[in-house]
Amino acid sequence: MSISPLELFFTFIGGLGIFLYGIKQMGDGLQAAAGDRLREILNRMTQTPIRGIFAGMIVTILIQSSSGTTVITIGLVSAGFITLRQAIGVIMGANIGTTVTAFIIGLNIGDYGLPVLALGSFMLFFFNKPVINNLGRVFFGFGALFFGLDLMGNGVKPLADLPWFTDLMLQMSDSSFLGLAVGLVLTLIVQSSSATIAILQNFYLNDLVDLSAALPVLLGDNIGTTITAILAALVGSLAAKRAAAVHVIFNVIGAIIFMILMPLFIWYVGTLESVLHLNKPMTIAFAHASYNIINTLIQLPFIGVLAWIVTKIVPGRDLSEDYKPNLLDPNLMKQSPQLAIQSAQTEIQNLSSLVSDTFSDLKEYVETGNSKTYRRVIEKVQLTENIQESIRKYLMRMTDFENRRQADTENLAALLEITRLLTKASHLTGDFAEKYHKKNESDLLLSEDAKLGIETLMHHIERILRLTSESIDIYNPSGLEEVIQLGNQSNRIENKLRQDHVERLNTGACSPDSGAMYAELISDLERIGYNARNISETILYTTRETLPDEFIVYD
DSSP: OOOOHHHHHHHHHHHHHHHHHHHHHHHHHHHHHHTTHHHHHHHHSOSSHHHHHHHHHHHHHHHTOHHHHHHHHHHHHHTTSSOHHHHHHHHHHHHHHTTHHHHHHHTOOGGGHHHHHHHHHHHHHSOOOHHHHHHHHHHHHHHHHHHHHHHHHHHHGGGGGOHHHHHHHHHHHHOHHHHHHHHHHHHHHHOOHHHHHHHHHHHHHTTSSOHHHHHHHHHHHHHHTTHHHHHHHHTSOHHHHHHHHHHHHHHHHHHHHHHHTHHHHHHHHHHHHHHTTOOHHHHHHHHHHHHHHHHHHHHGGGHHHHHHHHHHHSOSOOHHHHHOOOOOOTHHHHHOHHHHHHHHHHHHHHHHHHHHHHHHHHHHHHHHOOHHHHHHHHHHHHHHHHHHHHHHHHHHHHHTOSSOOHHHHHHHHHHHHHHHHHHHHHHHHHHHHHHHHHHHHTTOOOOHHHHHHHHHHHHHHHHHHHHHHHHOOSSSOOSHHHHHHHHHHHHHHHHHHHHHHHHHHHHTSSOHHHHHHHHHHHHHHHHHHHHHHHHHHHHHHHHOSOOOTTOOOOO
8 A cells, every 4th residue: 555745754754753752851851860960060070171071971971962961061151160161072072972872773672662662651650759750751762762763764765766865865975065965954953963863874774875975964964963052052141152153163173074084984984884794773873973083083182272263253251251260279278378268358359249240230131121131140140159159169178277266267257158148149139130031021010119119229239239349358347337227228218118019009009910029029139138238247247246236137
């Protein structure tokens, strides 16, 4: 019985959809099982390019997506957790790690796809333990991968009888650039190099393409997979854009090298196939892995050059470069603990300036509604988290040293508390920004009086944060009483705003939804002011034996 072209098309598209869903479920299950350790792997294992490559490989194998690893890496670069040079190693490793899917397909265990899928379903629906559920998602995804692959194979087999298709394959065999373009466009559409490599394996298995046509397509697949990173970086920081640019340049350079050496590459893959007696899907898998490993080895010594190139292509100075801690020298801890404490204090002063600048950006966002300003606020909040973690670890290491003076111990405790309070103020600033952004996105309107109230309190808090930043000095404190008095004033302003808010609700001048949002925004601003005040009181507690009765520390 003949099958119509439409049925073949639906079979292929359905198989592709099931394959993509299987890849996602398998990756999500592995990622859920790994938890936050994925970011930890990338954060800790990137000190050298070689370690970064292994980190990229591990994470990509776990989440089954080189694009996903690159997006995570872009997020870490944006937050300042890793540098651009470290990110390049991770991106190289991600390209190698993504070849594992092709090897799984090449194992030729498709007959067990449906039983494995069924096993995964039972583990998902008949068990409540998260560990078993996550494992079930992995098995379900694994089975769906092979079931979708089988459907795709059934959809492409009849193509061999179509004259136009065989003509296209002959043209691809004669023109490597045509094959490269086909692989590039297909991956841009599907947004998964694993899927397009699987399609290529199916084509080669069914004798629809030969090696001279298949290998250029493979190179195009690797360039096309960079689209996800590009999309992720469009709204990202300068560092994110540079990381995405590295991903593109790395794959383009590799494709150019292998296009020049294409006859040699075809001979190499053909030799592997005959010597190792590989089946056809496994041949493509070996070709894919060989390309990415050789490309990495070629470009590994030039990581510094790649970083320099992208800084020229995407010029500008990144935020992480402006605020990066430069004075946390571990050697100072033993040589001169007092100097090490002073260096840490200088970095905390810089951190305080960052928190103050972030709040000023938040105030600008509330006034203008500019989405770029909102993204800058979120980026600075992420950067604050990274910097405070570096400072906190440095101070904690100093607390481990014995034979410290009592004054040093008290100063360390004060600096740790100040760092914590600054981080809380930064988190609250980020929370306010996200709430206000959600308000703008949902077209939730605040009354003119409510807007004026928020702007008044924000102006007051901005002044408190600026003064706090200028007065952080445990050796020579000054201006702290003014910060505390301003904190008392902000408390009175906040109480007045709440009273006015209740009156507007009672008179119907403000809707319940916008009123609830307004109350949350005022609460965030109030707590930011409290944390700034607490910083001043912490310094006063450290430098004085007693405080005036009116100075009350807020939580």
